[in-house]
Amino acid sequence: MKKPRVGIFGFTGCAGDQLMILNLEDELLDLVGALDIKSFTMASSLVEDDEYDVAFVEGSITTPKQKEKLEQIRNKSKLLVAIGDCAAWGGVQASCNGIVSVSKKMVEVYGSRNVWEIYESKPLSAYVKVDFVLPGCPIEKEEFLRAATSLLHGDIPEAVDYPVCVECKLRENGCVLLEGRLCLGPITPGGCKARCPSLGVDCIGCRGVIDGESRIKSAIEVFKEAGFEKDYVKKRLRMFAANYPEILEVK
C-alpha cells in the first residue's frame, strides 16, 4: 500500500496542536512510518511543494496572505482536516469578533490602523471546505491518532457529536453546573473524557460547539435561571466559539 501523503500546516494560533502531535511519544515513530509526512511546519522546516492526501491545518485565518495559502493547500489536498479550536472556530482571538473592530484592535496594539491588513479571526471553514474537524484547545492526542488511523483505513473519522456531559456521566461525576458553576459541558463536544468536570471545575468549552446541535438558547436560559449575569454568560460563550452564529448574535 502506498503511504498517504500528509501535510501539516499552521496559521494563527499557538502551535499547541502540532505540539500535541509531537507529544505522541509512544506512537510517533509508528505514525511517521505509516504516513508520508510531507510538510510539518513545526517538526522540521521542510515545506515541499507537493500534493497531499490529507492536510491537517491548525490556526485561524487572519490575513489575506493566509487566506491565499489556505486556498492553495485546499487545492492540493484531497482531504482537509481542521485541527484545534482556532482552525475549527477561530480561536480565543475571535472572542471579540463583532464587538471590537479590527481597526480598533490595530490601534490599541500597534498604535496605528495601517500597519498591515488583517481580518477578524475566522475558522478555515469561512474560506474553504473543511472535511473533518478535530476540535480542542489543544486537540486530544489520542483523538488525533484515532483520526489518523481511520484516515489510513480509508474512513472518515468518527466525529464527536455528543456533549461533554456524556463522558462526564460515563465517568460517574456529579454535575458541577447543578453545584453552582457555569459549566459549558452541555454545549461542548466531548472527546476530552470530561477532563475539567472530572477535576471538579467547570468546562470552559475549549472544544467549541457541536455544529447544528448545541442548544445555545436553552443553555443561556439554564444559566440565567442558575443566577449567572448575562454579560458573564456572553463572555464565557464567546471564549472559544464566538464565530458560531447563535453565539455571535447573543446580546
Next chain:
Amino acid sequence: MAKADLPKLFRTLAKYGPVVAPVRVGENVVFREVTSLEEVELEYTRSLTPPKKLFLGPQEEILKFDGEKYEEVFEDGKAVLFGVHACDINGLLKLDEIYLDSPQDEYYARRRENVMIVGMSCVPDERCFCTSTGSSYAYGGFDLFLHDIGREYVVRVRTERGYEFTKDGYFKRMEEKDFLAFKKAEEKKVRSIKRKVDLAGIGDLIDVTPKSLWEELTAKCLACGSCNLVCPTCQCYDVLDVLELDIRSGSRIRRWDSCMLKRHALVAGGGNFRPTVVERTANRLSCKVGGEIRCVGCGRCTVYCPAKIDLVEMLERIRVGA
C-alpha cells in the same frame, strides 16, 4: 439478624468474590469495589449511576481482532453487588426482559449469572416515585435482601446461593414481632414516598400531545443525554471499532447510548428521524411509560438533569394537555 452482625455477613460474602457497594464520593453515592464494611454507605437515597453498570458497562471492550481472527472478551468473574435498592433491582429485572430474551446477550447473561445481589432497604426522598411505577418492593431479582427494622435486619432469602450465606449461627428464625416490625417499616417507607404520578393511559396521551406543548416542555433541554445515562432501565448501547495504527488489529467497544443525542436516530445519508429534542423527548417518555412501564421511579433523570427538567412534572402536564 442483629445489625451488629453485619460485618460477619460482609466477610462471608467477600469470600464469594469482590464486593461492589455504594460509597459516598463528595455529594454523590457511587457503586465501587470495597474491601470493608466501613467504606459502605448503608443509608443512602440513590446512587449516581445505577448498579446496572456491573452487567452492562458504561464503556467496555467486547472483542479483540487482529485482521484474521477475533476473540470475545468476557469480564464475568464472580462478584457481590451489595446494598442495592428495590427500584434498581426492579430496573435490572426490566433489563433482563431485553438482554436475556432470545437471543440472549452473552456478556450480560454471564455476569447476571455470576454476580450475587444483596438488596438493602432505602431512604427515599421527595423525588422518588417508585410507588407509582410498582417498583417500591422487590419480589425477586436478588439473592438476599436486608430490611432495616431498627436494631435488626429482616433478611429475605430468594435463592439457594443466598441461602448458603444464612447458615451461620447469627441468623435467627423470624418471630411474629419481627414480622410486625418488618410490615411497619415497609408501610412507613411507602407512606414517606409522597410523590405520585398517574400513569394510566399515559402512552396514548403522549401520542396526542401537541408539538407546542412538547416545545414548551423541552425549551430548556440541552440534549445532553444525562437523563438516559443515569437511568437504571435505559438499555441502548452504541458499538464502535477502534483500530490500531496497523489498521488490522483493534477492539470492538460498546458503550451506553442515549436517545436524547443526535446520533441515536441518525441514518445513512445523514437523515435523522428524531432531529430535535421534541421528538427525542417524546421517544424517551414513550419508552419509559408509554406502553409497559419501564420506569422504576428512581428520580435520577430529574435529579441529574443539568437543566432541572422534571420527568414527573412533564408527565403531569401531558396528562392535563397544557
